[in-house]
Amino acid sequence: MKRHLFQSGSELIREELAGLPTVSPEFQVYLEQLQRFRTLLDHANDIILLARLDSLRIVDANASACRQLRYPCEMLIGMPVENIVDFESLDWLEAAGEEGECRTILSRLLLREGAELPVEVLFSMEEFADTSYVVIVARDITERLRAEEVLKRSEWEKALILESTQELIVFHDTEMRIVWANRAAAESVHLSHEQLQSRSCWEIWRQRSSPCNNCPVVKSICTGLPQSSEVVSPDGKVWLIRSYPARNAEGEVEGAVELCLDITERKRAEEALEQSRKQFRDMVETISDWVWEVDSNGAYTYVSPRIRDLLGYEPAEVVGKTPFDLMPESERGGGAALFWELLKNREAFSSLENTNRHKDGHLVVIETSGVPFFDEKNNLLGYRGVDRDVTVRKLAEQALRESDRMKTEFISTAAHELRTPLTSILGFSQILLNPENLSAVEQKEFLTYIHQQAKTLSDMVADLLDIARIESGQGLAMRKELCAARELVTQLAPFIQIGPERSRFSLAIADEGAMLLVDKGKIAEVFENLLSNAIKYSPPATPIRISGEVTGGSYLFSVADRGIGMTPEQVVRVFDKFYRADASNTATGGLGLGMSIVRNIIEAHGGKIWVESEPGRGTTVQFFLPLADPDLLENGSNGEENPDCR
Amino acid sequence: MEAMVKKILIVDDQPEVSRLLEVILRGEGRQLLIAKNGEEGCAMARSVFPDLILLDLMLPGSIDGYEVARRLKMDPATAGAHILVMTAKVHEQNRREAFAAGADDYITKPFDVFDLQARVSRLLG
Numbered sequence: 001m002k003r004h005l006f007q008s009g010s011e012l013i014r015e016e017l018a019g020l021p022t023v024s025p026e027f028q029v030y031l032e033q034l035q036r037f038r039t040l041l042d043h044a045n046d047i048i049l050l051a052r053l054d055s056l057r058i059v060d061a062n063a064s065a066c067r068q069l070r071y072p073c074e075m076l077i078g079m080p081v082e083n084i085v086d087f088e089s090l091d092w093l094e095a096a097g098e099e100g101e102c103r104t105i106l107s108r109l110l111l112r113e114g115a116e117l118p119v120e121v122l123f124s125m126e127e128f129a130d131t132s133y134v135v136i137v138a139r140d141i142t143e144r145l146r147a148e149e150v151l152k153r154s155e156w157e158k159a160l161i162l163e164s165t166q167e168l169i170v171f172h173d174t175e176m177r178i179v180w181a182n183r184a185a186a187e188s189v190h191l192s193h194e195q196l197q198s199r200s201c202w203e204i205w206r207q208r209s210s211p212c213n214n215c216p217v218v219k220s221i222c223t224g225l226p227q228s229s230e231v232v233s234p235d236g237k238v239w240l241i242r243s244y245p246a247r248n249a250e251g252e253v254e255g256a257v258e259l260c261l262d263i264t265e266r267k268r269a270e271e272a273l274e275q276s277r278k279q280f281r282d283m284v285e286t287i288s289d290w291v292w293e294v295d296s297n298g299a300y301t302y303v304s305p306r307i308r309d310l311l312g313y314e315p316a317e318v319v320g321k322t323p324f325d326l327m328p329e330s331e332r333g334g335g336a337a338l339f340w341e342l343l344k345n346r347e348a349f350s351s352l353e354n355t356n357r358h359k360d361g362h363l364v365v366i367e368t369s370g371v372p373f374f375d376e377k378n379n380l381l382g383y384r385g386v387d388r389d390v391t392v393r394k395l396a397e398q399a400l401r402e403s404d405r406m407k408t409e410f411i412s413t414a415a416h417e418l419r420t421p422l423t424s425i426l427g428f429s430q431i432l433l434n435p436e437n438l439s440a441v442e443q444k445e446f447l448t449y450i451h452q453q454a455k456t457l458s459d460m461v462a463d464l465l466d467i468a469r470i471e472s473g474q475g476l477a478m479r480k481e482l483c484a485a486r487e488l489v490t491q492l493a494p495f496i497q498i499g500p501e502r503s504r505f506s507l508a509i510a511d512e513g514a515m516l517l518v519d520k521g522k523i524a525e526v527f528e529n530l531l532s533n534a535i536k537y538s539p540p541a542t543p544i545r546i547s548g549e550v551t552g553g554s555y556l557f558s559v560a561d562r563g564i565g566m567t568p569e570q571v572v573r574v575f576d577k578f579y580r581a582d583a584s585n586t587a588t589g590g591l592g593l594g595m596s597i598v599r600n601i602i603e604a605h606g607g608k609i610w611v612e613s614e615p616g617r618g619t620t621v622q623f624f625l626p627l628a629d630p631d632l633l634e635n636g637s638n639g640e641e642n643p644d645c646r
Numbered sequence: 647m648e649a650m651v652k653k654i655l656i657v658d659d660q661p662e663v664s665r666l667l668e669v670i671l672r673g674e675g676r677q678l679l680i681a682k683n684g685e686e687g688c689a690m691a692r693s694v695f696p697d698l699i700l701l702d703l704m705l706p707g708s709i710d711g712y713e714v715a716r717r718l719k720m721d722p723a724t725a726g727a728h729i730l731v732m733t734a735k736v737h738e739q740n741r742r743e744a745f746a747a748g749a750d751d752y753i754t755k756p757f758d759v760f761d762l763q764a765r766v767s768r769l770l771g
Contacts, residue, residue: 419734420660423755427666430759446669449662 046139047109049076049084053125053132056081068140070112084109085121085136092123109138118145168260171246174221176200176211179255201258205233217243220256230263237264288388295382298322298339310366310389312359326356328363346372346380353390365391406577410592417460421453463593467577470600478519478604482628485548485555486512491524492531496546501535504542510549517628522601529594530559530621538563538618554607554624562618571613575599652770655679655696657687657714658732659706663755667700667732670759671766684709688717691724698769703733703744712747719748728769732757 041048042063050060061069061076069076069084082090089107102124108116119138126133162169168185170178181196189196189204201217202208211218216227220243228242240261245253284291290310293302299322303315311318311326318326324336335354342349350369358364370385428446435443466476489509496505527546534544538561545560566574577596602609602623609623654671656678658664664680672678679694681687684705691699699718703711711731718724731749733740741752751765 415736416734419736419755420663423734423757424660424662424666426756427663427670427759431666431669442669445665449665453662 046137047119049081049136049138050126051081051134051136053134056134058084059133068111068117069109081134081136086110089121089123106141107138118142166262168258170196170201170258170260171255172201172217172221172258173255174253176218176221178204185260216241217256217258219243220245221253224253237262238267239263287386289386290388291384291386293382293384294323296343296380298324298336298343301382310358310387311356311364323354323356323368328355328357331355343372343380343383348372356387364389365394406592410577413592414460414464418457421456421460424453425450425457463597466597466600467593470597471577476522476600476604478522480517480519480605482632483516483518483520484512485509485514485516488516488518488520488523488527488557489546489548491520492527492546495528495531501544504535504544505531506543506545508545508547510547511555512548514550514555515628515633516555516625517632518605518625519601522604523625526598526601526623527559529598533594533621534559534561534563534619537561537565550627551624554626556622556624558620558622560618560620565615565617565619566611566613567615571611574611575609651675651677652698653677653679653694653696654766654770655681655687655690655694655699655727657681657684657699657705657711658702659683659704660702663702667762670762671700683707684711684714687714691718691727692721695724696727698728698730698766700730700732700766701749703731703735703740712743715744715747715749730765730769732762 044062045064047065047068048062049058049065051058058076058079058081061073066073066076071079086108089105092103092105092107102122104120104122107119107121109119109121111117117138118141120141121136121138124135124137126135163183165182166184167182168188169182170185171180173179177198177200178196181193183193186193186196191204196204200211202211202215206212212231214229216229219225220227224245224247226242226244228240231239231241233239240263242259242261244257244259246255246257248254285304285306288306288309290306291302291304292300292307295301300319303318305315307313307315307318322336323339324332327335331354338352348369348371352368354366354368356364356366367388367390368385370383372380372383375381428450431438432443432446432450438446469476486509489507489512496502496507531544531546538544542562546558547560548555548557550556575595575598577593599609602625605625607623607625609621611619611621613619652675654676656664656667658667658680659682661682664682668678668680679690679696681690684707687699687701687705688709690696701711701714705711705714709717711733715729715731718727718729728750729748730751730753731744732753732755733744734755736754744752750769753762753765
């Protein structure tokens, strides 16, 4: 069988030519041309098929056609075109044949194994030697389709992402014209994507004719840097606007991507949170207690400013320290041990009393309460609580205990003091019940004792009543009258002129006519107290000096002894109720009320009393009483002419 | 006859109480002596060797009744004297302390005259 000329390609042509005896030079040239065309045809990447139009059978195919359609050349030759070209394309082919047109369509070629090859195919009509041929040139577009598919997929994904977000995304060109906007952006103004395009954002969203001040988009285009700002729109919404410059492959800014997020709710929540924080902080920092937080190592992480008042520290000085750093050395170990024990057991605690050292060194008694706090996994993060200064309360408690102790001691003392006169009264009266062996003188003597001791008892009861009246807030019952200073001393005669100690007293009363408005009886009581104390607490025969003079608008009295004196601590407490400087020496009797009553009497007169004393040197008690108002003297007395009491 | 006289020393800072005791206890064959504080009481006890001492616990000066009792009981010269403590202190603790210091008897003020006389007579034998 004679092989077809095209079938074997250019090599075959050369072989065949070689087999011919002689060829005319013209034919030789023609054959060479043919060989060149054939070479070109076989080196083309496209599939090239030639078919007779009448039979639609393939009459020639190039090397690419054989390779890509996977048929040997001899199988292709004579094959009906429909075996390779699908029906739809055949219609085209026929149309091309009828109309003599040249058409390119996308189609598929059927391969030998039944597979298909996507192609771009060109049908054209050629006619030579009175025969019509169809030329089919097909190009494999598998790669192109795949690339297109990938691109489509990628475009779809991008669109999905950009359209799904709630953020408004707008791409502006450098002229601030909208190139593209996502659905959220379009919907925010109820416009379509298309309606947004090529317009300016300020005109659409703000009804302005120029960009807004400090527009981050304009700034990002100008600076080539990302920009952001918060903007409040006319409807009151708060927007976070971020703008990123978009650059091309050369790095030039081609526009800006603007992202707008509605943060109204977030801002509102932040503001509410801030408000709540502030409210909490205000409360924490206003209360008089000191509020704190420590971490699980016991170190302060928060300290309210109240610590300044409590311990003299600035909060920043204490943050990082532990509560034990603030305790005096002696309490530190115990405090820490207790805290670690509580922490181990995750226990809350309340009103734990502890001592802290103020920055200036003095000690402050503090009551601490706290609760542990945890993270969401229930790990203990630390404690939060309050510290309260209870120093004043502790002192008050101490004072109360002391007062209670003194009262108990007082009752015991009072009972004892009452027993002493009672001993004489009961003893002598019992003796007097059988007076047969007693002389009249003795009987009188014993009765005198009884009377004296009954008087002592009566005075004690009066003192008790006085103090009870003062205690209950009633004050002393005063009967004031105008009286000269002289008179107040004169009424001391039983003591200083007649009494057994009379030789010890010396008087130095100046301005003895000065007029005072006083309760004479009460002032006598004051002197009796002071003089009997002076006698009691000084050695026998040592002098006791009573003096008086006008100083300023007052009359100043003074009683001075050279007795045992008192320590400064005793002086401070000498006017306290139930206080007896010589409590250890119970032999010198007394209820411990005298000086307290004395001070009350002096103060009830508008005067003042004080004590100066030194152990071993003696004691001086001084008090002043205000001089009577001159008007009162005019109206109520004859002044100097009759200086005595009226 | 002189040896038969019983000497009673009263140690009390309150003159009216001393006088009361003197009246209650006076009698044939008794000699009463009075001291106004602890020091005086000790000194007199050492010079007159009393048979009985009526001792108040609360005394002015540097030594109280307990101390007087202790000192006199420690001193062989005066240890023989009976001590009757006579005080306004009524607590059991005071009583125990007084006996520990050497007291032979204890009576609280105010006291019954006959009771005191009976105790004194018993102590004097």
